Amino acid sequence: MSKLEYTSLDEIPKIHELLRAGFKSGKTRPVAYRKHQLLQLAYLLKDNRQRFRDAFSADFKRPYEESDMLEIDPSIGCVVEAYDSVAKWAARERAPFDQLWFAMSPAIRKEPRGTVLVVAPFNYPVLLLVNGFVGAIAAGCTVLLKPSELVPSISGLLAELLPQYLDQDLYRIVNGAVPEMTKILELKWDHIFYTGGGRVAQIISIAAAKHLTPLTLELGGKSPVVIDPGCDLNVAARRILWGKTINAGQVCLAPDYALVPKDFQDTFVAAMQRAFNEFFPTESPRPGVMSCIVSQQHASRLKRLVDETKGTIVFGGQVDVEQQFISPTVVKDVAGDDVLMSEEIFGPILPVVPVKDVDEAIEFINARDSPLALYVFSRDSAFKAKVFDNTQSGMAVANEVVIGMAVHGVPFGGTGASGHGYSTGKWSFDAFTHLRATFDNPSWVDTLIFNRRYPPYSVCLVA
Numbered sequence: 001m002s003k004l005e006y007t008s009l010d011e012i013p014k015i016h017e018l019l020r021a022g023f024k025s026g027k028t029r030p031v032a033y034r035k036h037q038l039l040q041l042a043y044l045l046k047d048n049r050q051r052f053r054d055a056f057s058a059d060f061k062r063p064y065e066e067s068d069m070l071e072i073d074p075s076i077g078c079v080v081e082a083y084d085s086v087a088k089w090a091a092r093e094r095a096p097f098d099q100l101w102f103a104m105s106p107a108i109r110k111e112p113r114g115t116v117l118v119v120a121p122f123n124y125p126v127l128l129l130v131n132g133f134v135g136a137i138a139a140g141c142t143v144l145l146k147p148s149e150l151v152p153s154i155s156g157l158l159a160e161l162l163p164q165y166l167d168q169d170l171y172r173i174v175n176g177a178v179p180e181m182t183k184i185l186e187l188k189w190d191h192i193f194y195t196g197g198g199r200v201a202q203i204i205s206i207a208a209a210k211h212l213t214p215l216t217l218e219l220g221g222k223s224p225v226v227i228d229p230g231c232d233l234n235v236a237a238r239r240i241l242w243g244k245t246i247n248a249g250q251v252c253l254a255p256d257y258a259l260v261p262k263d264f265q266d267t268f269v270a271a272m273q274r275a276f277n278e279f280f281p282t283e284s285p286r287p288g289v290m291s292c293i294v295s296q297q298h299a300s301r302l303k304r305l306v307d308e309t310k311g312t313i314v315f316g317g318q319v320d321v322e323q324q325f326i327s328p329t330v331v332k333d334v335a336g337d338d339v340l341m342s343e344e345i346f347g348p349i350l351p352v353v354p355v356k357d358v359d360e361a362i363e364f365i366n367a368r369d370s371p372l373a374l375y376v377f378s379r380d381s382a383f384k385a386k387v388f389d390n391t392q393s394g395m396a397v398a399n400e401v402v403i404g405m406a407v408h409g410v411p412f413g414g415t416g417a418s419g420h421g422y423s424t425g426k427w428s429f430d431a432f433t434h435l436r437a438t439f440d441n442p443s444w445v446d447t448l449i450f451n452r453r454y455p456p457y458s459v460c461l462v463a
């Protein structure tokens, strides 16, 4: 694994000052300038596709196709959407006509929040950085980017390329771990856009509160899958296994566990086994064919979950901590208090929890934190509606997993423990934008309301 050069602690306040001065300079105000910077970001990604693929491979042994499909192409798509739309997003909006107020020309100016911080996790280190970064550039903010230290090849590459493509007075990267983040969080930011786990989100929220800094928190959690026995089972199994296999299950939207009627459990796990045989027909999965776990520490954590579960392993279960590799694993007969249900799995392990019926599945979900996504596999509209109408989650998705974040035209965001605020497309722009109400009241209005507005009033209620 390559060594990542960390930014010196003394440098961090200087970068903050520089970004504040960059914002005050007004350089980010013209939409044409923001578009130019967005275009440069698109070129950064496009020109260096092979270097990014190699860096993903160095950090995760991730297959090239997966990096293209799930990281590089969606990142470019995200930049292009903002490039095409920023003029519309940033345009001043007139308030709807109202005969009482129209004379004041009420309108909304879309103002950049200022100098902002974007913090990304390790699992989709480019896409999840770009998701916030694009919104911040489009909104006209100056930006500090903090990629994850767990993916040194990617974070190093970003630090190398950013100055070659984007304006260094306006957009900077700090690389580092906890001491660097702690230094960053001592400073005042005008918005923090954080993607990562709930534990660090609490640290960030406390630091932000000291400066009353607004936050977007894109977090994770245990996203359940509810199985209706009448679903298209082979498609369900294939999609669920895919959601657990890509990036070795290190996906915030990965299906975390499946809730399956008890008498259907064996049919369901047999379908999962068939999907596994389809995905890996000739050889067992290995690093490079499937991604690795990001660190030995995370691999050990997953090994402990596999070793300590009281459920029955249907297939998989081999964990190579040294190679940081885990074969896709399905575990059945998992109880609600099992170790596999104690934390977000973030690895290629699927616990199957048997339940009596859909009512018990709903109860099970509602007894836990609101997940980022809730998945249902069913062909029955009433079944889907029952689950969605009686639960809460960031997303409610039928017959699909994971790809929700890539779908244009819908917001992405959690609720409760899975986060707050929204991103993707215009929602990312909105996160970094202050809606500044504006009016301009002409003098002639006084001739209409003079007698009612200013004292002396004609009626005095107090004797």
Ligand code: NAD
Pocket: 119, 120, 121, 122, 123, 124, 128, 146, 147, 148, 149, 176, 177, 178, 181, 182, 195, 196, 197, 198, 200, 201, 203, 218, 219, 220, 221, 251, 252, 253, 344, 346, 372, 414, 419
């Ligand atoms: P993490 O919370 O450990 O780290 C994210 C960032 O926080 C990194 O940049 C890291 O340097 C920083 N950080 C770590 N420890 C810190 C500390 N003590 N003080 C200050 N900053 C600190 O998250 P991760 O392990 O990289 O990512 C996995 C988590 O992210 C999962 O929970 C997953 O569900 C979530 N996630 C959410 C989304 C989403 O869009 N909702 C996307 C991907 C991942």
